Amino acid sequence: MRGTILLLETDGYDLTDLHDAFVIETAGTWRVLRVQCEDELATADDGEPEHRVAILPRPLDDTSDGGKLRTSITQLQEIMPETPIVVVAPQGDVDVARHAIQCGAADFLVLGARLGPRISTLMGKLDRLLRVIDRNRQLDENNARLRAELQERFTIIGRSPQIKQLLDRIHRIASVPRPVLIVGERGTGKESVARAIHYAAGDTARPLVTVNCAAFNDSLLESELFGHEKGAFTGAESQRRGKFEQADGGTLFLDEIGHMSPAFQQKILRVVEYGVLSRVGGSEEQSIRVRIIAATNRNLQERIAQGEFLADLYDRLAFETIELPPLRKRKGDIAVLAQHFLDRFAAEEATFAGKEFSAASLAALRRYSFPGNVRELKNIVERAAYRDTTNEITPSDLALPIDEELRGAAGSFRAKVDSFSRRLLEDALTASGGNQAAAARHLGLSYHQFRYYAKKLEPEGMG
The missing domain is CATH 1.10.8.60 (Helicase, Ruva Protein; domain 3)
Structure with a gap:
């Protein structure tokens, strides 16, 4: 069986003829169900059919701009985000096509005589749409498998939309050997992300070298990164390869790059731009091929405005930028x-x-x-x-x-209650992956109650 067609019963509509027409035209390849309310709609899938299509009558008392239809479609998309919605309207409704598409429906159907041919055409359109959904679902499954591999190996743990997007992004950029700038507060896992990018590229034999730029002053950092020749300075008793050379053919992770002085940034810029360097105390230039991943917990745009970070270096490092969300x-x-x-x-x-x-x-x-x-x-x-x-x-x-x-909370009792309520809404949205209908159920609220409080309190995560 191809799937289930769900006819949402609405006051003022007799869907008997429509139900019978769908049964005849689909010839048993689709199950056709009539449901009475949102709760039945959300639970109508018994797990067997692969697809669902929702048939939604346009409210007879809809406003001229289609406002009630838009609300109904939004609520259905919250409950069943991957389900195509077809809007039906009485014969003579000249606005249904425009309002249906503007409000996010997949298609529309006008009731009346000769339903059969129109349903046949509609099902052909839906079949093509569902094939696209199938392909997208397969991509989502592949991405989920890749995310699981990254989570297991690099402890980038989480089920939130932010983490799913992060893991997908890592896979997309891993194979592109260009610089990446990772931005995030302290403790957000910037080094774990850098390692995931390096190893997700596939060749585990390539070197990954890490340097904490905040741990060295300029002179020590120059020797650490560029290496030195014998006798280059007091104590340089032998030639030493720097981190750039050690990372040749692989990845160099420059942690806390925002701590570098502008003068030293010029030296890094030359390597990034031309792929050449000289050891401290040496005159011979060497060519290297290194992917640079840099990280910082500082606002580099502000430091550029203050003259503390080179705009040219930022532009080259930020070929791809990943912003890590705080916990x-x-x-x-x-x-x-x-x-x-x-x-x-x-x-x-x-x-x-x-x-x-x-x-x-x-x-x-x-x-x-x-x-x-x-x-x-x-x-x-x-x-x-x-x-x-x-x-x-x-x-x-x-x-x-x-x-x-x-500790710093101040204000009236009402303000503190609102602050606490806002956090409850945010926690529920986070736990439900941003799905408002699921968040409402999590809090024991109806969908309309949840929307009322969300509009009043404006929690983060509403999208």
Whole structure:
């Protein structure tokens, strides 16, 4: 069976003839169901059919601009994002075609005589559309498999849309041997992303060399990166290859590149631009082929405006730019990450085996803002595992710092309630991957109640 056609019953419409026409025209290749409400629509799929098509009557009391139709389509897309929607309207509705397409429907159908031929034409269009959906679904499955491989190998853990997009981006740019700039707050996992980009390219034999630019002054950093000849300076008793040479044919990861002085940035710019360098104390130029991945937690655009970072170097490093989201912007990943770290510690330390988080401790973690991001979460979990004297980690074991956001909270009781409610909405949106209908169910609200509070409180993640 090809799939299911769902006829959404609406006041003022008798869909009996339409139902019978679909049954006749599809000749048993589609199951045709009449459903009464959104809840039935969301659960009508029994898992067997591969596809669903929703047939939505245009509200008889729709406004001239199609506002009610737009609302209905938006709600259906929240419930069934991959389901094509066909709008039906009474005979004589001259605006249905324009409103249906503008509101995001796949097609439209006007009721009346001779439904059979029109349904046959419609099903031909839908069949082509569903083939495209099939191809996209296959791509999504392939991307999901690749994301899982990256997550397992490089601990880029999470189920949030941001992490899925990040993993997809890593795969897209890995095979392009051009510079990448990774931007993110401290502890967001910039080095893990750099390693994932390098190894996702496929050739594991290529070198990956890492340098923390903040750990050296200019003179030491020059020797570290470019190498030196024997006698180049006091203590240079032998020739030494620098990190650029060591990374030849592979990747050089320059962490905290925002700490370099503008004068030293000029030397890096020459290597990036021309692919040549000279060792300290040497005059002979060497050609190298290195992919540079740079990372910083500083705002380089601001530093350019202040004259502290070269715009030319930025332009060359930012061939591809990846911005890593802070953990507080993907709260739905916190429990997954915490469990991952606890499992890893249990594998390393037998005394941690069998420990688990209490519901209260997971709630406390979700409320915390994590200024130190993933690295801070890892440290908190490890410390809690050592502190816990039972097999259940409690909020007291976590010993979370007082959140600055809460410490500085001020205003009326109503403002504080709104702030807390906004965080509940944001947590639900994160946990549901941005699906508003699922977020509403998570909070025990109807879809309309959720939309009311979302419009009032404007939580992040509404898209």
